[in-house]
Amino acid sequence: MADFILEMKEAILTYLDRSGGLQKFVEDCKEYNDSNQCLGFYRFSIAVNPSDLTEIDARLGNCVLHDPQKATCLFQSVCFISIKTLSLIEKIHTQAQVNVVLKLTHLPPLPDYYLNLCDFPHGYDPKRYFVMEGLVMAMTPVTKYTQGARFLCTEDTCPYSSGFQYIRVHVPGATESATVRNDFTCTLCGSSLKEDVKFRVLGDKQLVEMIHTRAVDALRADLTSSFRYQSTTVFLRDELCHQMKMGGLYRIIGIPAYVHQWPKVALSVEANNIQPWIPKCPAFISDNFQSLLSVTACSPWRFSAILANIFGSHVVPPGMYNTLKLCLLLSLVQTCGDEGEPGNFLDLLALTNDTLIVDRLLMYSLGIVARGTRHLASGEIFATVSKDEHGTGTANIQAGSALLATGGICFVGDLSSYKKDKLDLLHSVLETRTAIVFIPGKKYGEDVDQQLSFPIKCNFWAVADTCAPSKRSLKSDGAVLGSVDIGSFPSKMSNAFGLLIHCREAACDYPALALTHHTLQEAMNPGEPLYPASMQFTTQDYEALIALARSLQIELSPEAESLIHGYYMASRRVRTDPVHGSKLSAASVKLLMSLAEAHAKLNLRSRVLEEDAVIAVLLCENSITLKHGGSALVLSPNAVFPCDLHDHESLHRRDVNLMQLHQQILQFILTYAPEATAYITEE
Secondary structure (H helix, E strand, C coil): HHHHHHHHHHHHHHHHHHHHHHHHHHHHHHHHHHHHCCCEEEEEEEEHHHHHHHHCCCHHHHHHCCHHHHHHHHHHHHHHHHHHHHCCCCCCHHHHHEEEEECCCCCCCCCHHHHCCCCCCCCCCCCEEEEEEEEEEECCCEEEEEEEEEECCCCCCHHHHHHEEEEEEEECCHHHHHHHCCEEEEECCCCEEEEEEHEEEEEEEEEEEEEECCHHHHHCCCCCCCCCCCCCEEEEEHCCCCCCCCCEEEEEEEEEEEEECEEEEEEEEEEEEEEECCCCCCCCCCCHHHHHHHCCCCCHHHHHHHHHCCCCCCCCCCCCCHHHHHHHHHHCCCCCCCCCCCCCCCCCEEEEHHHHHHHHHHHHHHCCHHHHHHCCCCCCCCCEEEECCCCCCCCEEEEEEEHHHCCEEEEEEEECCCCCCHHHHHHHHHHHHHEEEEECCCCCCCCCEEEEEEEEEEEEEEEEEEECCCCCCCHHHHCCCCCCCCCCCHHHHHHHCCCCEEEECCCCHHHHHHHHHHHHHHHCCCCCCCCCCHCCCHHHHHHHHHHHHHCCCCCHHHHHHHHHHHHHHHHHHHHHHCCCCEEEEEEHHHHHHHHHHHHHHCCCCCEEEEHHHHHHHHHHHHHHHHHHHCCCCCCCCCCCCCCCCHHHHHHHHHHHHHHHHHHHHHHHHHCCEEEEEEEEHHC
8 A cells, every 4th residue: 555655656746747847836835935924834736637647647647536635635745745855945844734736727528527507416426526617697706715724732731732733724625614613622632722823824715606508598588498597606716716707608627515504505616727618619601501602702792681681580571671680690790709809899779660570580589699698677687786695794796687698699678668777777888888886895794895897798689669659858849850769768878779770661562461471371380481591591500600700800901991980080070060069979980890890700701891891881870860860971771771682683783772872982981081081082
């Protein structure tokens, strides 16, 4: 047995030498030795690669994976012998003063090493490492815990009444009482032990609640689902604190432990390592979409037009609400990951007199993206604060719909169902992209109040009923040509949303009849595709296309940039009021850039062309017209889709119209902002 232990210690030393861990250990010792502070114990964090360790000694690798406490003791012994042999730290006298924390880089990709948050938590003893993946839905502020403490025997004649024989450090999965309490006894004489409080060391602790990624589907407010999901508490300590963000996806290596809080027993996980987790997305599109992309390569506008025309055929007939569907696809493409760059958001506000159909279309679109939440007016959209249930006495911050939709879409529904205070809060966050959470100190056991800020990284969708009675009097007297009454909610909300879309079907003679026929056909043939396009381009095909498009890296061409800035300058000049100044803010440039980038992505291009900027200008101009009225750039309300798309000839006619609008935009820029670009004259 002694030879077995010695061989594993030699393997540890070999691994530390090969991996560079020994050099880091010596440097950490030098820092401790140069410090004048006398500590009860010294903490060393050692990175361990189980694969490399197993190649050196399979028994040692198995010990690290399946008996972490024994492996930690072996590493502790090797580190202590190294310190004494090389005289690295003079203040260390006993092995108990060496606190070793092993940080695993990964676990073997085998099913037995995965902790499924959807399964009943049983069979996780003895304590060993597991990997789990999930979404952060709640967290507490950082608090303190006892990292380690020194105890002395109360019997003066006992040799252990002095020295550093009794050093208790936190063990993964243990509670605070396992480290510090008053009923410990001396193993030599049996007397009670007392703590030497001046040697107590405190560390940082943070509690995080995670749910399985499958629960994201339930966040879309699918009331027909019978599944219920429960969160799992994860303990973060010391350097792991602040490494997780609300609404983020993470892969965690940790040790499950049962926490007894009489009369309840809860499963928690002590985190050992944290890595951001990005779910695998398909890097290809279907053969049908690939063929369509090849056929429409002659025009920079046709592929996205056909995508929008047949999108959502489960809800509305092809050809209806094309402008809205195009904008929904652009917003889906312009979603980003958890670490996405700010400023690329694309918020939509749909104005309609048929909120039921538009609501169904938006709910269908919400299922296309991996992260989408449907917010209910009765809940909290950003964050709530409650008492932590784990006995820490601090606050527990729970994520609302917007934080849970990080990197995706938050659909807030009909704005007329919200009270003024909720609308004001939504307006503030749309402008700042930051949610502020206030934590009163007296209520949650702190000396001072805290104010935490959480970045909001999702696109917002909303619906407004244009037929709802408006609270603004004499609307018709002060109305500007082209603008619309946006209902009973404050007009500033329309400015907060980047893009307004008026859902009207001017090109369709009988939209109600078409919808009625669609609904009857769907009722008579439930679950069956009603149109050839539905069979050729499925919802799964759109999911793969959106996933691929949103991952593209985009480069802005000089021509597109010149067109966007030229239109912005010209539009500001024609929409400037002598009293109130310009009606266009700097956010309009971000909106134009975002629309142009999204249109290029939707067409699977890595470069934003001037034709992409034309679509961005048309959508933005119609949106501004709905807010502030028309300008010298007179466009049709259906400028992006001026005709029905049912054959090759109609697609060609649309291209001709868009080319004419392109020249009209260039003339508008040349007239009102001639200094903006130099290439317009050449064209």
